[in-house]
Amino acid sequence: MRFTSLLLRGAYLVELEPIHDERGFFARTWCPGEFGAQGLNATFVQTSISYNKCRGTLRGLHYQTKPHAEAKLVRCSAGAIYDVIVDLRPGSATYRQWLALELTAANHKMAYIPEGFAHGFQTLADESEVFYQISAPYVSECARGVRWDDPAFRIEWPIADPIISDRDRAFPDHQS
Numbered sequence: 001m002r003f004t005s006l007l008l009r010g011a012y013l014v015e016l017e018p019i020h021d022e023r024g025f026f027a028r029t030w031c032p033g034e035f036g037a038q039g040l041n042a043t044f045v046q047t048s049i050s051y052n053k054c055r056g057t058l059r060g061l062h063y064q065t066k067p068h069a070e071a072k073l074v075r076c077s078a079g080a081i082y083d084v085i086v087d088l089r090p091g092s093a094t095y096r097q098w099l100a101l102e103l104t105a106a107n108h109k110m111a112y113i114p115e116g117f118a119h120g121f122q123t124l125a126d127e128s129e130v131f132y133q134i135s136a137p138y139v140s141e142c143a144r145g146v147r148w149d150d151p152a153f154r155i156e157w158p159i160a161d162p163i164i165s166d167r168d169r170a171f172p173d174h175q176s
Contacts, residue, residue, distance in 0.1 A: 001014055001015065001016060001017060001028060001029075001031065001034055002014070002015040002017060003034075003038050003040075003112075006099060007094065007097070007099055008085060008087045008092075008094045008097060008098075008099055008117070009087075009092060009093065009094055010114035010116075010117075011085055011087075011099070011111070011112060011113055011114060011117065012038065012040065012111075012112040013101060013109060013110075013111065013112075014073070014109070014110040014111070014112055015108070015109055015110075016028070016029065016108045016109075016110075018108070027108070029075065029110065030044075030073070030133065035112075040071070040112055040114070041071040041114070041115070041135045043135055044073065044133040044134060044135055045134065045135060045136065045137055046132075046133075046134040046136070046137055046138065047131070047132065047133050047134070048131075048132040048134060049077075049129060049130065049131055049132070050129065050130040050132070051127075051128075051129050052079075052123045052127070052128045052129070052130075053126065053127060054123070054126055054163055055123055055124060055125055055126050055128075055159070056122065056123060056159040056161070056162050056163050057122065057123045057128075057162065057163045057164075058120065058121070058122045058123075058148055058157065058159075058162035058163065058164045058168070059120055059121055059122075059164075059165075059168065060084065060118065060119055060120015060121060060145065060148060060168065061084065061086055061118035061119060061120040061145055061146045061147070061148055061150075061168075061171070062118060062119055062120065062143070062144070062145045063088060063116075063117065063118045063119065063144055063145070064136060064138070064139065064142040064143055064144065065142045065144055066142075067142075068136045068137070068139040068142040069115035069116060069136065069142075070115060070134050070135050070136040071112070071113060071114050071115050071134070071135040071136075072111075072112075072113040072119060072132055072133065072134050072135070073110055073111070073112050073113075073132070073133040074103065074110060074111045074113065074119070074121075074130060074131070074132055075103065075108075075109075075110040075111075075130070075131045076103040076104050076105055076128060076129070076130055076131075077105055077129045077130070077131045078105050078127060078128060078129035079104070079105060079123060079124070079125035079126065079127055079128025079129060080102065080103070080104040080105070080106075080123070080124040080125045080128060081102070081103050081104075081121040081122065081123055081124060081128055081130060082100055082101075082102060082121060082122045082123075082124055082157065082158050083100060083101045083102070083103045083111050083119075083121045084098055084099070084100045084119070084120050084121060084122075084155055084157075085098065085099060085100075085111065085113050085117045085118070085119050086098040086117060086118040086119075086146070086153055086155075086174075087116070087117055088116055088117060088118055088146075088174065089116035089117075092116070096152055096153060096174070098153050098155050100155075100156075102124070103121075103130075104124075105129075115135070118145070118146055120148060120168075122157050122158060122159055122162055124158065124159075145167075145168060145171035146171050146172065146173065146174040147168075147169070147171045147172065147173055147174075148162070148164065148168060148169075148171075150173045150174050151173065152173060152174045153174070
């Protein structure tokens with residue numbers, strides 16, 4: 001795997017190093033030794049999947065607070081997504097900044113999202129599926145979110161008028 005540090009400290013683009021032959025290819029998507037060597041949280045305790053029927057579906061922006069803050073490794077296993085992360089760590093030099101990656105089933109790229117970040121995505125294709133590895137179990141009392149269109153972040157989503165849940169639409173603006 002190749003790890004490319006992103007502009008938001010602690011976040012990485014993770015690219016596979018496939019071994020190709022006439023059948024296709026084989027590649028590792030997870031190795032605790034390699035993640036640990038990069039100084040990343042190498043403990044994942046939960047794996048989840050998000051299936052999205054329609055292009056334009058927006059999920060997020062979600063995170064968990066301490067003591068259940070979570071790192072995530074996110075991969076699009078079908079379709080395509082516009083994956084967004086927002087740094088919510090008050091002491092960080094990139095506090096309240098965001099970035100987006102296009103993750104697709106075809107490009108096999110993954111996003112490593114450290115603790116203290118909000119995460120969300122918008123589907124770019126029908127029948128998109130997102131696969132998560134998460135470092136902390138879900139604890140509803142620690143689950144939080146900020147609004148997808150919070151003016152503090154000014155995120156540029158690719159598809160106007162998203163399909164979004166009432167819960168995600170009702171998240172508050174981020175308080176500094």
